[in-house]
Amino acid sequence: xxxxxxxxxxxxxxxxxxxxxxxxxxxxxxxxxxxxxxxxxxxxxxxxxxxxxxxxxxxxxxxxxxxxxxxxxxxxxxxxxxxxxxxxxxxxxxxxxxxxxxxxxxxxxxxxxxxxxxxxxxxxxxxxxxxxxxxxxxxxxxxxxxxxxxxxxxxxxxxxxxxxxxxxxxxxxxxxxxxxxxxxxxxxxxxxxxxxxxxxxxxxxxxxxxxxxxxxxxxxxxxxxxxxxxxxxxxxxxxxxxxxxxxxxxxxxxxxxxxxxxxxxxxxxxxxxxx
Amino acid sequence: xxxxxxxxxxxxxxxxxxxxxxxxxxxxxxxxxxxxxxxxxxxxxxxxxxxxxxxxxxxxxxxxxxxxxxxxxxxxxxxxxxxxxxxxxxxxxxxxxxxxxxxxxxxxxxxxxxxxxxxxxxxxxxxxxxxxxxxxxxxxxxxxxxxxxxxxxxxxxxxxxxxxxxxxxxxxxxxxxxxxxxxxxxxxxxxxxxxxxxxxxxxxxxxxxxxxxxxxxxxxxxxxxxxxxxxxxxxxxxxxxxxxxxxxxxxxxxxxxxxxxxxxxxxxxxxxxxxxxxxxxxxxxxxxxxxxxxxxxxxxxxxxxxxxxxxxxxxxxxxxxxxxxxxxxxxxxxxxxxxxxxxxxxxxxxxxxxxxxxxxxxxxxxxxxxxxxxxxxxxxxxxxxxxxxxxxxxxxxxxxxxxxxxxxxxxxxxxxxxxxxxxxxxxxxxxxxxxxxxxxxxxxxxxxxxxxxxxxxxxxxxxxxxxxxxxxxxxxxxxxxxxxxxxxxxxxxxxxxxxxxxxxxxxxxxxxxxxxxxxxxxxxxxxxxxxxxxxxxxxxxxxxxxxxxxxxxxxxxxxxxxxxxxxxxxxxxxxxxxxxxxxxxxxxxxxxxxxxxxxxxxxxxxxxxxxxxxxxxxxxxxxxxxxxxxxxxxxxxxxxxxxx
Numbered sequence: 001x002x003x004x005x006x007x008x009x010x011x012x013x014x015x016x017x018x019x020x021x022x023x024x025x026x027x028x029x030x031x032x033x034x035x036x037x038x039x040x041x042x043x044x045x046x047x048x049x050x051x052x053x054x055x056x057x058x059x060x061x062x063x064x065x066x067x068x069x070x071x072x073x074x075x076x077x078x079x080x081x082x083x084x085x086x087x088x089x090x091x092x093x094x095x096x097x098x099x100x101x102x103x104x105x106x107x108x109x110x111x112x113x114x115x116x117x118x119x120x121x122x123x124x125x126x127x128x129x130x131x132x133x134x135x136x137x138x139x140x141x142x143x144x145x146x147x148x149x150x151x152x153x154x155x156x157x158x159x160x161x162x163x164x165x166x167x168x169x170x171x172x173x174x175x176x177x178x179x180x181x182x183x184x185x186x187x188x189x190x191x192x193x194x195x196x197x198x199x200x201x202x203x204x205x206x207x208x209x210x211x212x213x214x215x216x217x218x219x220x221x222x223x224x225x226x227x228x229x230x231x232x233x234x235x236x237x238x239x240x241x242x243x244x245x246x247x248x249x250x251x252x253x254x255x256x257x258x259x260x261x262x263x264x265x266x267x268x269x270x271x272x273x274x275x
Numbered sequence: 276x277x278x279x280x281x282x283x284x285x286x287x288x289x290x291x292x293x294x295x296x297x298x299x300x301x302x303x304x305x306x307x308x309x310x311x312x313x314x315x316x317x318x319x320x321x322x323x324x325x326x327x328x329x330x331x332x333x334x335x336x337x338x339x340x341x342x343x344x345x346x347x348x349x350x351x352x353x354x355x356x357x358x359x360x361x362x363x364x365x366x367x368x369x370x371x372x373x374x375x376x377x378x379x380x381x382x383x384x385x386x387x388x389x390x391x392x393x394x395x396x397x398x399x400x401x402x403x404x405x406x407x408x409x410x411x412x413x414x415x416x417x418x419x420x421x422x423x424x425x426x427x428x429x430x431x432x433x434x435x436x437x438x439x440x441x442x443x444x445x446x447x448x449x450x451x452x453x454x455x456x457x458x459x460x461x462x463x464x465x466x467x468x469x470x471x472x473x474x475x476x477x478x479x480x481x482x483x484x485x486x487x488x489x490x491x492x493x494x495x496x497x498x499x500x501x502x503x504x505x506x507x508x509x510x511x512x513x514x515x516x517x518x519x520x521x522x523x524x525x526x527x528x529x530x531x532x533x534x535x536x537x538x539x540x541x542x543x544x545x546x547x548x549x550x551x552x553x554x555x556x557x558x559x560x561x562x563x564x565x566x567x568x569x570x571x572x573x574x575x576x577x578x579x580x581x582x583x584x585x586x587x588x589x590x591x592x593x594x595x596x597x598x599x600x601x602x603x604x605x606x607x608x609x610x611x612x613x614x615x616x617x618x619x620x621x622x623x624x625x626x627x628x629x630x631x632x633x634x635x636x637x638x639x640x641x642x643x644x645x646x647x648x649x650x651x652x653x654x655x656x657x658x659x660x661x662x663x664x665x666x667x668x669x670x671x672x673x674x675x676x677x678x679x680x681x682x683x684x685x686x687x688x689x690x691x692x693x694x695x696x697x698x699x700x701x702x703x704x705x706x707x708x709x710x711x712x713x714x715x716x717x718x719x720x721x722x723x724x725x726x727x728x729x730x731x732x733x734x735x736x737x738x739x740x741x742x743x744x745x746x747x748x749x750x751x752x753x754x755x756x757x758x759x760x761x762x763x764x765x766x767x768x769x770x771x772x773x774x775x776x777x778x779x780x781x782x783x784x785x786x787x788x789x790x791x792x793x794x795x796x797x798x799x800x801x802x803x804x805x806x807x808x809x810x811x812x813x814x815x816x817x818x819x820x821x822x823x824x825x826x827x828x829x830x831x832x833x834x835x836x837x838x839x840x841x842x843x844x845x846x847x848x849x850x851x852x853x854x855x856x857x858x859x860x861x862x863x864x865x866x867x868x869x870x871x872x873x874x875x876x877x878x879x880x881x882x883x884x885x886x887x888x889x890x891x892x893x894x895x896x897x898x899x900x901x902x903x904x905x906x907x908x909x910x911x912x913x914x915x916x917x918x919x
Contacts, residue, residue: 147304
């Protein structure tokens with residue numbers, strides 16, 4: 001049931017939902033991202049992999065507007081978002097989750113997910129206070145959408161629990177739910193399976209595929225578990241020391257010499273070549 | 276007053292006599308949604324038309340697989356409207372079990388709850404040539420499937436509307452053609468031995484059994500019932516579908532299996548039926564929460580718990596409580612008993628039943644002591660799930676109660692319980708030999724249970740007839756009784772006792788991962804897995820104490836001498852227990868042959884190699900050396916009289 005990627009192959013610039021052209025980011029003397037170009041087609045699941053410190057999260061931060069690139073440009077559909085603020089980018093339909101869980105721990109699962117809908121909330125303070133007419137209808141609509149997500153992510157048994165009381169794997173799932181509440185066109189997931197056991201990882205992988213199939217959401221994924229990455233991605237981009245060293249289908253990338261070298265070192269590559 | 280004689284007639288009657296009364300409720304997206312009897316009838320009728328449009332005829336079989344959902348119940352009734360037979364299947368069945376049942380029952384239509392179940396059925400489709408139509412309830416994730424025989428519930432409803440244009444009275448005419456002797460339900464027994472058998476139950480069987488139950492218990496149309504037990508279990512068919520059709524009370528479907536405990540509390544049902552496993556889990560959850568409470572609260576809980584248990588023992592001995600005790604109980608009601616009942620969702624329960632397998636006396640007394648009217652019920656799939664029950668005021672952990680109205684019991688010369696009633700099944704589907712072995716020529720059902728009728732007229736069950744044995748010295752050995760004693764410990768999840776023909780009793784024990792895990796955490800015992808935790812010396816010592824405690828209340832011969840902790844839980848996917856969680860003794864004895872020999876040998880440990888089967892059918896092996904423990908001799912002292 002894998003969806004047909006809209007922009008297959010290297011994702012031509014005109015079909016791409018998101019394209020980054022030669023973006024770079026420096027922190028002091030450190031070059032975190034170095035001239036990376038990268039395009040994602042509508043409805044694709046693209047993974048960004050690479051050793052620690054390769055610049056994966058920095059790249060995601062630039063797409064979501066948390067960092068401003070020093071050079072290069074990023075386009076979302078027709079629009080240049082290189083200089084946009086995070087809130088503007090969110091409004092354009094880009095949602096993300098974080099490597100370290102960023103939830104309101106005192107709020108319930110339901111409230112956390114409802115918060116994800118803030119960009120869609122229109123009613124003013126007065127109308128909300130009176131809670132009548134449009135404001136009320138709007139609230140009901142948001143709650144319905146939040147409940148749909150709760151059902152989708154199988155969070156129904158914990159919807160009224162404060163997130164602080166939940167186990168780690170579930171909190172990660174709530175964070176995914178909050179990102180979904182934005183009704184994103186593009187979803188950025190930063191290590192959604194970090195620290196999970198095998199069963200929890202399989203659940204999340206299933207959810208990612210279902211989100212993609214059900215709503216056609218484009219997904220950019222940073223993940224360390226290679227088995228999962230190779231299983232669910234349409235394409236994989238490999239970063240090392242801030243540079244993109246390879247890109248292609250999971251199969252192509254797996255046997256790419258530069259990737260083997262980055263991950264396993266020179267000797268392993270030599271061994272592979274002998275074998 | 277004589278009731279209509281088929282289930283669809285009852286449904287049609289309710290739709291006319293109480294159209295606005297809620298028939299079903301389903302919690303969907305956090306909100307309870309109500310379906311009145313007239314809406315329910317419309318739903319059933321619409322689906323029946325859809326089935327008819329797809330060529331479903333009298334005698335055809337429709338299987339449902341999934342959690343308790345109004346539409347799955349409606350689909351069964353729709354099939355019955357057309358003279359068809361409902362075949363509910365266990366939703367957690369693995370592929371091999373499923374294919375056997377669906378093939379054996381010659382099922383032509385499957386109604387599946389969701390994508391998970393649809394995937395399971397589609398993977399078996401090549402092996403099921405008779406299967407023509409698969410209908411799903413929840414469309415999530417199924418939109419892109421392109422399988423010609425796969426249809427959404429709503430799509431079938433639409434086909435039904437078109438069919439109705441040409442045949443407006445089709446369903447009513449088919450209902451009127453039905454008779455009490457038509458088979459309504461094919462219930463597959465989970466079977467502690469061999470292949471599942473299809474128990475054929477007619478409309479007459481089910482309605483007669485429902486009426487027999489209703490004659491003993493006061494049931495009201497305003498009652499609230501929680502449908503959370505597997506639909507494939509005959510108990511759910513009888514207590515959810517048949518009783519609700521007879522009396523008109525409301526069936527409530529929980530949001531998902533994960534939310535049952537929460538929904539139970541939210542709903543506050545007025546009656547509850549649960550297998551011993553659930554009562555044991557509820558008891559464990561109370562014990563865990565008491566242990567986690569502050570020392571003061573814990574102390575208060577213990578004092579009033581002990582008081583209530585003492586009072587309950589006096590009550591069951593026919594004595595009334597002393598004035599001071601009554602005062603204490605009244606205080607305890609406010610401080611402990613009512614809050615506990617409320618937390619469990621049992622605050623409004625007028626009666627509660629345990630059935631399907633015996634519940635240990637200690638657990639039984641605990642709930643009664645806390646003011647829950649828990650009683651035993653006894654039945655078998657072949658009897659539509661009801662034969663005997665305990666009327667109010669006669670609850671007793673050692674019997675299963677009086678026979679219901681119109682149901683007779685007899686004890687055969689070799690001690691087996693025989694039952695005869697209007698609810699006695701019509702035979703096993705396509706298994707005439709097995710039917711002859713189970714049903715005597717004059718209509719008595721051999722239950723396979725060893726038991727007796729006590730002077731009060733209560734039926735008492737000792738054990739499965741084939742399981743009751745003798746130790747080498749001739750003293751009786753009833754494994755289930757010992758296992759229930761062990762399982763009263765919150766730390767023990769499953770136990771299998773051995774002893775027939777042996778010198779002493781030995782047991783294999785599976786720990787309760789949740790409670791033992793918590794216990795270990797509190798003590799800073801680190802562990803990685805079930806296997807690891809089971810092998811930990813501190814855990815072994817803990818369980819040894821629990822076995823010791825259990826032994827203190829047993830006669831000398833019945834005490835558990837040697838035992839070991841299993842490196843995995845007993846699992847229905849591995850065939851070790853049935854889907855209703857009864858130990859499949861013969862299979863376990865065969866599988867763990869080497870282990871059992873070691874228990875009766877002199878070695879201190881044994882190499883335990885176990886195969887485990889994953890939900891998708893993959894197999895794997897775990898291998899570990901397991902230590903065998905020996906329980907200390909019990910200091911002889913005054914003991915409670917033995918129960919068995």
